[in-house]
Amino acid sequence: xxxxxxxxxxxxxxxxxxxxxxxxxxxxxxxxxxxxxxxxxxxxxxxxxxxxxxxxxxxxxxxxxxxxxxxxxxxxxxxxxxxxxxxxxxxxxxxxxxxxxxxxxxxxxxxxxxxxxxxxxxxxxxxxxxxxxxxxxxxxxxxxxxxxxxxxxxxxxxxxxxxxxxxxxxxxxxxxxxxxxxxxxxxxxxxxxxxxxxxxxxxxxxxxxxxxxxxxxxxxxxxxxxxxxxxxxxxxxxxxxxxxxxxxxxxxxxxxxxxxxxxxxxxxxxxxxxxxxxxxxxxxxxxxxxxxxxxxxxxxxxxxxxxxxxxxxxxxxxxxxxxxxxxxxxxxxxxxxxxxxxxxxxxxxxxxxxxxxxxxxxxxxxxxxxxxxxxxxxxxxxxxxxxxxxxxxxxxxxxxxxxxxxxxxxxxxxxxxxxxxxxxxxxxxxxxxxxxxxxxxxxxxxxxxxxxxxxxx
Numbered sequence: 001x002x003x004x005x006x007x008x009x010x011x012x013x014x015x016x017x018x019x020x021x022x023x024x025x026x027x028x029x030x031x032x033x034x035x036x037x038x039x040x041x042x043x044x045x046x047x048x049x050x051x052x053x054x055x056x057x058x059x060x061x062x063x064x065x066x067x068x069x070x071x072x073x074x075x076x077x078x079x080x081x082x083x084x085x086x087x088x089x090x091x092x093x094x095x096x097x098x099x100x101x102x103x104x105x106x107x108x109x110x111x112x113x114x115x116x117x118x119x120x121x122x123x124x125x126x127x128x129x130x131x132x133x134x135x136x137x138x139x140x141x142x143x144x145x146x147x148x149x150x151x152x153x154x155x156x157x158x159x160x161x162x163x164x165x166x167x168x169x170x171x172x173x174x175x176x177x178x179x180x181x182x183x184x185x186x187x188x189x190x191x192x193x194x195x196x197x198x199x200x201x202x203x204x205x206x207x208x209x210x211x212x213x214x215x216x217x218x219x220x221x222x223x224x225x226x227x228x229x230x231x232x233x234x235x236x237x238x239x240x241x242x243x244x245x246x247x248x249x250x251x252x253x254x255x256x257x258x259x260x261x262x263x264x265x266x267x268x269x270x271x272x273x274x275x276x277x278x279x280x281x282x283x284x285x286x287x288x289x290x291x292x293x294x295x296x297x298x299x300x301x302x303x304x305x306x307x308x309x310x311x312x313x314x315x316x317x318x319x320x321x322x323x324x325x326x327x328x329x330x331x332x333x334x335x336x337x338x339x340x341x342x343x344x345x346x347x348x349x350x351x352x353x354x355x356x357x358x359x360x361x362x363x364x365x366x367x368x369x370x371x372x373x374x375x376x377x378x379x380x381x382x383x384x385x386x387x388x389x390x391x392x393x394x395x396x397x398x399x400x401x402x403x404x405x406x407x408x409x410x411x412x413x414x415x416x417x418x419x420x421x422x423x424x425x426x427x428x429x430x431x432x433x434x435x436x437x438x439x440x441x442x443x444x445x446x447x448x449x450x451x452x453x454x455x456x457x
Contacts, residue, residue, distance in 0.1 A: 025061075027052070027068045027085035050075055051111055052085040054122035055093045066331055070298065071122045071144060078151050083114045087122075097136065098129045104136040111139055120147055124299070127176045145172060145301045152304065158274045160222045160311070167215040168307040170208050177205060219307070229277075230317060237425045237448035238279070239288045239400050242315045242351075244343065245324030246335040247295030250358040252276075253383035254324060255292040258393070275314050282397040283390075287424055291318065298338045305345055316348040319445075320399050322392075323355045325371065327363035327380070332371060354379070354399055356392060361385050401427070405449040409456040412437045418455055421448065 052071050056064035068085045075082050086107070094100045098121055099107070107119065118140045119133070125143040133141040142150075149172060152165045243251045259278035276292045291314045305312070315321060323339060325332050336355075343349055355378040357363075357371055371378065379395055381388030404426065411418060419438060422428060426444035433439075437457050444452065 025056075025087050025089075027054075027065050027072075027087060048080040048118045049083050049114070049116045050080045050118045050120050051083055051107065051114065051116045052120050052122065053099060053107060054085070054087040055099060056087045056089045057092055063331070063334070066334070067122055067298070071120065071147075074144070074147050074151065074297075075120055078147055078154070080118070080120075083116050084110065086110070093123060093129075096128065097132045098123065098125055099133075101136065104133060108137045111137055118142060120144070124301070130176065144299065145303070148297065148301055149304065156274075160219070160226075161274050163215050163218050163222070164307040164311070165304075167212060167219065168301065168303040170212050170215070171303040171306070172301065174205060174208055174212075177208075226311075226313075230314075237421060237445050237451070239286070239320065239403075239425065239445055240291065240314075240318045241288055241320045241322060241396060241400075242291045242293055242318035243322045243324060244293050244315050244339065244348075245295065245322075246326060246329075246339055247297050249295065249324045249326040249335065250383045251292050251295060251324050254322070254356075254358065254381075255290060257383045257386060257389055258290055275311055277314075282393050282400075284397050284401075284427065286397060286400065286427070288396070288400070291315075296339050296342045298334065300338075300342055305342065309346065312346045312348075315343070316346055316351065318351055319403060320396065321348065321351045321353045322396075323353050325355060325357045325378070326359055327357040327368055327371065328359040330364075330367070332357075332367065333374065336375075352399055352403070354395060356381055358383055360387065400445075401443065403445065404443040405446050406441075406443055407449050407452055408439075408441045409452055410434060410437045410439045411452065411455055412457050415455050418452060422452065 052068055052075065054064065054068050054071065064087050068087055072082050072085060088099050088103055090100070097104045110116075111119065116139065119137055119142070121133075121141065121143045123143060124145040125133070125141070130141055130143070149165065149169050152161075153169065156162045156165045243254060245251055255276060255278065259280045275294070277289050278291075279287060279289050281287055293315055294308060294311065321343075323336075323343075325335060329335060340349075343351075355375050357368065357375075357378050357380050359382060360368060360380045361382040361384060368380065372380075379388060379392050381392055383389075415438075419431075419440060422440060422442050422444055425448060426442045428440060428442040430441035431438065440452075
């Protein structure tokens with residue numbers, strides 16, 4: 001018996017209100033009926049049976065329950081069977097056990113009666129909180145951060161993606177090796193067992209640091225390759241458009257609709273991680289590149305943002321950002337705030353942004369009206385049906401044209417390649433041949449304007 005395993009306190013009549021406030025509340029509708037074996041990237045595992053636990057510290061009960069519903073969706077994506085979800089009202093999470101020692105004992109009884117073999121907490125737990133909860137509940141305890149890292153580990157397909165996720169997992173694990181204790185030695189099933197490269201308990205801190213240094217070196221080299229690719233596109237003066245937004249908002253569906261890219265589309269969180277770049281032509285004939293990026297989520301782990309920084313630079317270095325909102329979500333405003341937070345963290349707040357409300361074919365009319373009031377400039381589309389796509393392409397054209405510069409130059413006849421590039425990425429309004437060269441009047445991207453001026457006579 002640990003220091004926390006004690007009888008639950010008796011409440012007097014005068015404390016009934018406090019008891020009601022702090023009581024565990026069951027979140028309805030979180031149970032799932034998954035029965036199959038799920039095959040993941042690293043090996044085949046048995047589905048875990050999990051209990052979800054959250055602490056409600058601010059906002060309304062509806063907001064707290066939506067957070068738990070998202071946690072349930074994350075848990076299902078990771079390949080678990082959700083048995084139950086419970087939330088507790090507190091001013092702040094308990095420093096020792098996240099939910100308090102008494103409530104931890106209640107969770108222990110629920111775990112025993114339901115046959116659950118893991119508990120997932122809706123927050124990032126300290127090493128001490130993880131250790132204390134496992135000591136009380138006697139099953140594995142996983143927090144929201146590790147759950148998201150595990151989903152990324154399952155979905156990463158490219159060499160760069162796997163390296164990024166492994167680095168994020170190691171960064172998260174390093175201070176928790178001692179805290180998790182025997183949990184790291186388990187080689188059984190579930191979200192806790194899938195570590196970076198099947199790391200074993202005997203891997204000490206020094207070895208993990210060595211592995212992290214190796215991964216950072218590899219990612220730096222991969223980042224240089226990605227930068228060369230970006231530089232090539234910049235030299236071609238082709239405007240870049242990045243698609244960003246909440247996970248499962250329809251980013252890949254939009255990329256497919258715009259470019260016919262054939263990217264995987266699945267009704268699951270973080271279905272695609274690796275960025276995809278495709279070329280498309282706008283109605284005015286302008287050639288642009290469109291990049292699909294990793295989806296965001298509320299409280300996206302900082303470890304992931306750091307590990308995926310070279311990938312996320314596709315957003316911060318783009319000319320235009322398409323911020324995709326899921327119009328069918330009951331609370332898209334929360335998605336908007338979460339994405340804005342991540343964009344600020346990666347230095348993309350200054351990029352010209354075009355908000356696009358997707359899934360209008362299945363969205364609630366009241367929700368759409370509320371969003372249009374909040375975001376009057378936003379465009380309404382359905383990537384599934386194609387509704388509004390033509391207007392979106394026109395809007396992209398208009399936004400990019402605002403970034404163009406007007407030029408009126410005479411280029412030598414030897415600069416035929418530059419004239420061809422101007423036709424390719426700009427809007428030529430006049431082209432005439434003179435004795436000393438070709439006069440060209442056009443609207444072009446700023447980078448190309450500099451190149452043209454340097455070559456002019």
